[in-house]
Amino acid sequence: MLCQLSYAGWVDAEGPTVSQITPPDPGYAGHMRRVLLSPKWWGLHLFVVALVLLFLRLGLWQWHRAQSPTGGLQNYAYAVQWPLFAVFGVVLWWKTLKIEIAGEADETGASPRPLSRFGAPSLPKPDIAHRDGVRIGISSPATADDDDDEVKAYNAYLAQLNTRATASTQRRA
Numbered sequence: 042m043l044c045q046l047s048y049a050g051w052v053d054a055e056g057p058t059v060s061q062i063t064p065p066d067p068g069y070a071g072h073m074r075r076v077l078l079s080p081k082w083w084g085l086h087l088f089v090v091a092l093v094l095l096f097l098r099l100g101l102w103q104w105h106r107a108q109s110p111t112g113g114l115q116n117y118a119y120a121v122q123w124p125l126f127a128v129f130g131v132v133l134w135w136k137t138l139k140i141e142i143a144g145e146a147d148e149t150g151a152s153p154r155p156l157s158r159f160g161a162p163s164l165p166k167p168d169i170a171h172r173d174g175v176r177i178g179i180s181s182p183a184t185a186d187d188d189d190d191e192v193k194a195y196n197a198y199l200a201q202l203n204t205r206a207t208a209s210t211q212r213r214a
Contacts, residue, residue, distance in 0.1 A: 076141055089134045096127035 076082060100123030107116030 077138070082141075085134070085137075089130055092130050093127045096123045096130070099123040100127075 077086075100120050103116050103120035103123060106112050107114075107120055
């Protein structure tokens with residue numbers, strides 16, 4: 042039995058199953074627009090366009106360089122290599138978009154949620170306690186180490202080292 046790879050996974054050669062060809066939910070187009078037109082993705086779109094133009098220009102430059110009297114086989118190889126870099130960038134951009142648009146279902150299983158920080162909602166604000174003597178601290182339960190024997194022994198050792206250090210500095214003075 043022949044199989045082929047599709048976006049839904051491996052399918053039989055006879056074609057996809059009914060569950061694999063169902064149309065996306067109505068909120069899909071809105072989610073896709075929200076992801077593609079978010080400010081962070083605009084930056085990525087412009088970055089990819091700029092890189093593709095740069096790579097194509099570098100390929101053209103290498104082509105002209107190869108046809109000059111001082112050009113050679115290496116310049117022809119570079120003239121082919123730079124457009125391949127541009128194709129690689131476009132493929133990477135396309136696959137990243139597909140993964141981001143697919144997202145993952147939220148807790149209700151209804152709408153897709155973005156997988157990356159691009160287009161993701163902002164994180165909730167942390168619970169920060171403002172107290173006197175502490176500029177900013179994250180509230181956490183206080184731990185009492187007073188009953189721990191190892192901590193008491195270590196603190197006694199540190200106190201002994203501190204006493205020795207102050208005594209030696211006083212003798213030198």
